[in-house]
Amino acid sequence: NAGVTQTPKFQVLKTGQSMTLQCAQDMNHNSMYWYRQDPGMGLRLIYYSASEGTTDKGEVPNGYNVSRLNKREFSLRLESAAPSQTSVYFCASSELLDRDVWYYEQYFGPGTRLTVT
Amino acid sequence: TQLLEQSPQFLSIQEGENLTVYCNSSSVFSSLQWYRQEPGEGPVLLVTVVTGGEVKKLKRLTFQFGDARKDSSLHITAAQPGDTGLYLCAGDMDSNYQLIWGAGTKLIIKP
Numbered sequence: 705n706a707g708v709t710q711t712p713k714f715q716v717l718k719t720g721q722s723m724t725l726q727c728a729q730d731m732n733h734n735s736m737y738w739y740r741q742d743p744g745m746g747l748r749l750i751y752y753s754a755s756e757g758t759t760d761k762g763e764v765p766n767g768y769n770v771s772r773l774n775k776r777e778f779s780l781r782l783e784s785a786a787p788s789q790t791s792v793y794f795c796a797s798s799e800l801l802d803r804d805v806w807y808y809e810q811y812f813g814p815g816t817r818l819t820v821t
Numbered sequence: 822t823q824l825l826e827q828s829p830q831f832l833s834i835q836e837g838e839n840l841t842v843y844c845n846s847s848s849v850f851s852s853l854q855w856y857r858q859e860p861g862e863g864p865v866l867l868v869t870v871v872t873g874g875e876v877k878k879l880k881r882l883t884f885q886f887g888d889a890r891k892d893s894s895l896h897i898t899a900a901q902p903g904d905t906g907l908y909l910c911a912g913d914m915d916s917n918y919q920l921i922w923g924a925g926t927k928l929i930i931k932p
Contacts (some may be wrong), residue, residue, distance in 0.1 A: 708863075735918050743903075746909065746924035754918045762919065783913070794863050798918070807852035807871060807913050808919065812863030 706730055708813035710795050716819045725780040725816050727795030735798045735811065736778035737762075738770060740791040747794065753778055765775050783786040785820045824848055825912055827923035835931050837899055842926040844910035845892045851915045853893045855885055858907040858925075900930045 708729045717723060729736065734755045739747040749762030753772040767789060769781045778797075784791060793816045798808040826845045834840055844853070852871040856864035868877050870886035870893060877884045881904075883896040897904055907927050911920040 726835055744924060747911075747922045796863075801869075806915075807822055807854075807869060808918065808920065809854065809866050809869055810864075810911075811866070814863050815861075 708795055708797055708811055714817050716821065718821055719786060721785050722783050726795055727779065727796040727813060728777045730776065731797060731811065733797035733799045737796040738780045739794045739796065740764065742791050742793060750780065775791050787820045790818060790819035790820045807808060824921045825910055825923035827910060827926050829926060831927045833929040833931065836901055839898050840900055841894055841896045842849060842908055843894050844923050846912065847891065848914060849890050850912035852913045854882055854911045855895055856909045856911065858909060864909055902930045902932050904928060905930050
């Protein structure tokens, strides 16, 4: 199993350009997530999809859109890139587990390193 | 406002030493997870703790969930260079599908 895969691994954009980050998981998980990671700030949630057909905003959704294409795939689109969107982007998936209490464990892809000039 | 505070933010020690990193909050979590992230890679789940007072061991790593389920610690015995990485804690507040993330502790183990 590949787990969670992301493409591309690296990307350089000019301000105003658009692009789509792709993510796929082969673990049959219902939930998928997009995070950005900036130095000293940990992981910040951009959007998530609790299940196929639903998407919801996270902590920092401005400037992004998402599409849950099917159960496996969840894409992130930057319509007009800005230097403030320079970051490392991670996709993750999770499933609900039960051990006396319900909880989620998240599995991450390798990340996309995006630079906007 | 950071709901989960991790300390220290940075720690550099010699191989063979012991260390503890902390994850603290004023909020109660139904479960708490620890992840390790190596440079250029995504975070990898180490452990999930769900019961107040729970202690879990993973070889030289010992994880503890506070009795009140507001805090957690990670203790590493006889640290090795392979333990180097960013350690992240994340808590589940039962609110929805999201986890609350700490900012991380960057750990460097020098040979």
